[in-house]
Amino acid sequence: MQDISSDPLWDAFRHLALPHGLRACWSQPILGPDGVVLGTFALYYDLPRSPTRAELDLIQLAAHLAGLAIRRQQAEDELRASEEKYRSLVESADASIAMFNAAGHLLYINQIAARALGAEPEALIGSPIEQFFPPPIAQHHLEHIQQVISSEQGQVTESANILQGQERWFRTSVQPVRDASGQVTMGLIFANDITEFKASEKALRQSEERMRGLIQSQTAYVLRTNMQGYHTYWNRKFESEFGWLYAAGGIGHGFALASISEHHHERATEATERCVADPGQIVRVELDTPKQDGGIGTTLWEFICLTDNQGLPHEIQCMGVDISDRKQAELALQEVNARLEQRVIERTTELERTTNRVEAIINHSGDGILLLDVHQGIQQANPAFHALLGQPAQHYLGQPLSAFCQAEGKTSIDAIVAEVAGLHQTRQVEARAVRPDGSQLHMEINLAPVHHAASAVQNIVCILRDVTERRQAQLAIAEEHNLLRTLIDAVPDYIYVKDRHHRMRFNNVAHARSVGFDSPEAMVGKTDHELFDAELAEKFWADEERLFQTGEPILNTEERSLGGDGQIIWALTTKVPLRNLNGELIGLVGITHNVSQLKASEAALRASEARYRLLAENVTDLISRHTPEGNYTFASPSALKLTGYAPEELIGRPAYDFFHPEDVAAITQSHQTIIETPVIYTITYRFRHKAGHYVWLETTSHMIREVGTPAVQEIIAVSRDVSERKATEESLKALSQRLALATLAGNIGVWDWNLRDDSLFWDERMLGIFGMPAQDFDGTIQTWQQVIHPEDGPTLHPLVREAITNGQPFEGEFRAVRPDGQIRHIKAHGLVLLGADGVAERMVGASMDITAVKEAEQTLRLALEKEKEVSELKSRFVSTASHEFRTPLATILATTETLTLYRDRMDADQVAIRLDRIRQQVLRMKAMMDDVLNLARMQAHRVAFQPGPGNLDQLCQAILEEFQSQDEYRDRIHYHNALSGAPCGLTTT
Structure with missing residues (x-):
């Protein structure tokens, strides 16, 4: 914007800019490699003006640097997440590590390596290398170590050895180690058994090549040629477009250049040679191709050289995309651009004439x-x-x-x-x-x-x-120059300027340090041949010569370079022509960005993508993709099993066609929720099966949005059949209702103890049982421990710990002290639930107040004790009564037998005496029967208690005589009464 004060685009923001002295603005979008806008870089002026050519170049360079910084930050974020994800795996790596000096003496060895040698590390320190390996192998390792120390360059080797009849692969890394003075005096050996990795790598490479061929063959020309330039394979896309050129010979007889226009044969040959010179690297080239209708098309080709087992070039794989339409559009754009440039020239000329006339006046008045x-x-x-x-x-x-x-x-x-x-x-x-x-x-x-x-x-x-x-x-420009220099020196990428003779004219700090210089000024005047090895220097020289000759920039080229530690790295290099104010090419500006870690991340991402695709195609859940409107764009093979529809029957159809009418409103609401907010949403609904019935599905959905915008690109959904779970939930719901009714009727409280964090849940009945208000319950196990009666804790706690330790059910009774001091008797049952790791995770259970039961038991126990006492009294009474009854009965029986046998010999007096004896015994028995009846009436509370005066001494004498008549008490009871009518004492022996 040349003038913020008058530009209509600044109407809404002019009041913010002008008070701060901002009068003009020029902004540049910050673009990523794929053309996505990452942000903007703006330069403001305090006067209405347009930027100069130099300032435009500065803005573009600054925007480019900002883009590199943003992409680097993004890459660092991804790498940091990846590093956190795999940190535990790397730290647990099982490897042998040892350090030797140039003489071959062991300076350090880790526990794993020492254990493999059957000794402790301390016992091996200082030993010569010949002690650990046979002489030829020891000599080889020693020479290897000495070579690393002398060259100060680490070496990594992979070799196969036969161990116990099997081939095992090892990766051995020998790295130089510097002492305190910075001299390399030691070699660090890091050895890993990579046999399984080698096998996995081989399988992964084969799988990747098959997958790449499968995917790419659907959208592009894919073919392979041998080193003689003849096709060995082409896909149907290539055959449909260029098969007419090879109608006679077919595959194996088709010369690759036949499908390239003759004027581009040299370009194709050059690209092939570059590809063969750097196997594994992609070489891109645009080539004109003949069409069957006689026209000329343009194809963007990617060449990559594949090697055989010995690493020698074996064949070249080519993938091409028809860009004819794009090239035509570019030509049309160029024509429009030429017309616009001509129009600008004409307007500029007219403007210069006007300026001259105006300057004639201004020079004399201004x-x-x-x-x-x-x-x-x-x-x-x-x-x-x-x-x-x-x-x-x-x-x-x-x-x-x-x-x-x-x-x-x-x-x-x-x-x-x-x-x-x-x-x-x-x-x-x-x-x-x-x-x-x-x-x-x-x-x-x-x-x-x-x-x-x-x-x-x-x-x-x-x-x-x-x-x-x-x-x-000028002062502002000087400050900006200082700021730019500070920014360039702070950027970790390598930034440099060279003249037409390939000599360094400007470098930032990172570039200087990457080639071993302490300051950028020390590099000025040097060429790549003085800084890099011959191979790298020649490649850089050739690339830059091509730039100087064509004037075309080299953008985002992946190549090898030197890193900050002097090691070879993979870098993304951009080199653009540097021109003076006259437009003359005077050199180049280069930016080299280290992408070694990014390439490693990309490789890991490709592997992860292959695994996830395999998972999506084999998982039992239905994985689907939808447009923002809900139409299917992809469905995994499990769709057939879950819904009865094959994936191709669903693609293109709205998902709403299959929902149960009663569920449409809820699904619509959830769909709107995930569209408007960045959430992952799960919903359960009914889906009409192809057979006509409905199945219950649980679907988790989330949005894929356009980068940098809230616009929804697609919806990813994962669905599973939960029909059985819904049936179970209904059963559990009914069971839960019955359980709630049962606990309510039985005044049973339910509790849940989380053993991980000691949190405790009580329902309302638990709070009522323990007499605790809800606001006083803090949800911790200490609450329960505090209400247990102090006398019951030592017995109850070991039972709980034993149940948790053994994973067995818990049952116990204890007393609880309510906040108001009331003591209640509680009976608790608990069940231990184990976590996925087999460790007790939770204990759930129920408790009931059994105070009433305990009180009833106590009452019953007292009644039983009293009943037992009465029973014992009855037993003693019956025993005594039976003894008392036997005595008169024996007398009556003996007397009756005497009368029966001798009555005829007795006179009337003798018979009368014996009959009177029988009468006395009968009266005695009648008196005892009256006592028994009176005792029964007393127990039945049918006799009123009427106390009256009596002679205690006579009562005691009568009782004594009664007991003395029994053999077991005879001569064992002694009665003393010093004064008649006074308290008396009774002792037994």
Whole structure:
């Protein structure tokens, strides 16, 4: 924008720019290698103006540098993520490491290598290399180490050896190690068994070649030629376009150049030679090709030389894309560009004429012009001079020029005036003046003598031009130059400038250090042959000669170069012509970007892509891609098993055609959500199977968006059949409802203990059982431990730990102390759940308040004890009663038998005595029966307790006599009563 104050594009932002002195702006898009805009680089000016050619070049170079920095940052981010991902794998690498000096003595060995030699590292330090290997092998390794130390260049070798009858591959790296003085005195050996890696590498290479051929053959011409230039393979695309050229011979007899226009044979041959000279590297070239209708097409070819097992060129693989339409568009664009350039030239010429006319006026009114008398001072001045110095004529007429301005150099204005007058020569000098308002004025003064005759000059014409802004601009440019230099030196890429003779004219710090110089200035004047080995120097020289001859830039060329440690690296090099203000090519500007890590990342990315494609084609879940509107663009083979539709039956159809009507609203809402927000969304819905029934699918979807914009490119979805899970969920839902009803009815609380972080979940019934308000429950296991009765903790905690350790169910009873001090009896059941690693992860269970049960048990226990006591009393009573009954019964029986046997011999008195004895015993038995009946009535609470006075001494005597009549108590009871009516004592022995 030449003028921000008037440009309509700045209407919305002009109020932000102008207060800060921004008057003009020129911006340049920052482009990536694929043409994607990464950002913009802008240069602002404090005056309305357009940038010069040099400034445009500076802006383009700065934008290019910024693009390189952005891409480097992106690559570093990707590499950092990759490094984090594989760090654990690299750190656990199993390798042998040892360090030897030039004499072959061991200086260091790691544990793995020492274990392989059957000893500890300390016992091996200082031993000669001959101790570890047979003499020929030891000598070979020693020479290898000495060569690395002397050349200061590391070496990596791969070799196959027969171990235990099997071929094993080893990769051995010997790297130079410097001592404290910087001298290489040691060699570090790093050895890895790479047999499996070699096998995997071979299989991966074969798979990659097959996959590349399969993919590329669908969209481009793919063919292979032998080293004699004859085709050995071509795909159907090539045969359909160029088969008419080989109708007679076919594959094996078709000469490759037959499909190339004759005027491009030399270009094709040159590209082939470049390809063969650098196997494995892609060489791109545009070649004209004949068409069957007699026309000429253009094809962009990529040549790559494939090698045999010995690494020798074997054949050349070619892939081509028809770019005829693009070339025609370029020609049309060039014609339009030529017309535009002609129009610009015409307008420029007209503009120059107008400028000349305008300058004729401005030169006499814009610059200050005065007539100076060598001795009399200023004699005359134009109005511009008045405005320039801000003073009226009476203040300067008759005054010397030095009264108003001072020269920038050491020579005074008066001396310069005298020199112009004395030598009859014009002079130009920069001077400064101070206006009456105190502002500084920088001027460019041109002094010319009026007369050039031999006589002395009396008058001098002075033209004074205000260059204050130019001076400020020069200072700004100097600051920008310093900023640019700082930026270039801070960039890790190698930046350099060469002249037409390939000599270094400018280098940044990174480039100097990459070739072993401490400062960029030390490289000035040197050529690549003085900095690189012959092979690299020759290649660089040839590339640059081609640039000098054609004027065409070399953009983003992958090539080998030297890294900061002197090692060979892969680099992305851009070299552009450097021209002077006349447009003459005077050299080149080069930028070399280290892409070794990026290439490694790309290789890993290709391998990952192949694995993911294999996974997508073999996974049981349905993987699909959709347009933003929901139409299928891809479906994995598992679609047939899940939906009954083959993938080709789904592609192109809207997914909404298959949804259950009741699920469409929810799916539409989820679709809108993932369109508007960067989320991964999962939804479960019903999908109409080809057979007509509906299956339940669970789909996880996420957006693929255009780089740098929120625009949706496509939707990636992964779907799986969850019909069985939905049925199970319904069953679990019903079971959960029944369980909730059961726990509610039984006042059972449910708890869940996370053993990983000791977090605890209680439901509402658990809180009620323990009498704890919800706001006081902090969700930690300490809450549960704090409410356990102190006397029950030592017993309960070991049971819990044992259940967790053995993974067995837990059951226990304990007392809990509620916050209000109330003690409740709790019964708990728990089940231990194991994690994926087999370690106890959670314990879930239920608890119930059994206080009422415990209280009932206590009441029952007391009742049983009382019942037992009463039963024992009854037993003793029955035993005593049976004894008491047996005694009179025995007496009655004996008396009755006596009467039966001897009654006829007894008189009436003897019979009466015995009958009276029987009557007494019967009365005794009746009295005992009355006592038993009274005792029964007392137990039944049918006899009122009516206490009354009695003789305790007589009661004790009666009881004593009763017990003394029994053999087991006879002579064991002693009764003492000192005073009648006083308390008495009873002792037993």
